[in-house]
Amino acid sequence: MDKNMMMQAMQAMQEMQKRMGEAQEKLKTMSVTHEGGNGLVKVTISGELKVTKIEIDENVRKTEEADVLEDLLITTINKAIESASKMKEQELAASTQGLLPNIPGMNLPFGM
Secondary structure, three states, X not given: OOHXXXXXXXXXXXXXXXXXXXXXXXXXXXXXXXXXXOOOEEEEEEOOOOEEEEEEOHHHHHXXXXXXXXXXXXXXXXXXXXXXXXXXXXXXXXHHOOOOOOOOOXXXXXXX
């Protein structure tokens, strides 16, 4: 690899690091909310994949059995985490798109 190509590669890596940092900052402000049981429970997950809010319909608190509510929460939380993970992956992939060449067999992270 000649010196010019090496410099270009280093610049691309620096740009990728910068974009990844910006994407990670943006993810701190993003979130996904999932509803379970036709809106009886709502779970919000941040772009950092942390549960930030759980809402339980007042009627459910009074009438549902604890095990039914627990199952509903677990299912809803897992779906919210799945959606937030996809959101995070897409945001990080978008931030690095076009910086590195698609080298067959390399399988670089974030869809590069």
